[in-house]
Amino acid sequence: MKKLKNEVELIKAAITAGVRYAEARGAAQFESDDSLNDKALYIYRLLVHDKLVQAMPEDQVSQKSVKHKLAIWYSKQLPGDHPLLQ
Numbered sequence: 573m574k575k576l577k578n579e580v581e582l583i584k585a586a587i588t589a590g591v592r593y594a595e596a597r598g599a600a601q602f603e604s605d606d607s608l609n610d611k612a613l614y615i616y617r618l619l620v621h622d623k624l625v626q627a628m629p630e631d632q633v634s635q636k637s638v639k640h641k642l643a644i645w646y647s648k649q650l651p652g653d654h655p656l657l658q
Contacts, residue, residue: 576640576647583612583643586642587615593615594615597618613633625641
């Protein structure tokens with residue numbers, strides 16, 4: 573798994589966007605004390621369910637791989653000249 577440029581910032585932005593997506597869709601209501609790992613896993617599973625990202629085999633699902641997958645998903649939503657992609 574090749575690390576993306578600005579991956580940490582992309583992960584934070586992806587989780588924020590994923591929370592907005594899940595809440596707007598009516599699929600979840602997140603609390604401020606929910607952990608980032610729990611949010612990331614829920615968002616990943618929701619995006620897989622909605623067929624917005626390709627599912628990984630269950631034995632490969634980990635915090636690191638889920639966050640990486642979310643960063644890739646979010647990076648594809650950004651315009652090509654966005655600062656996080658530079």
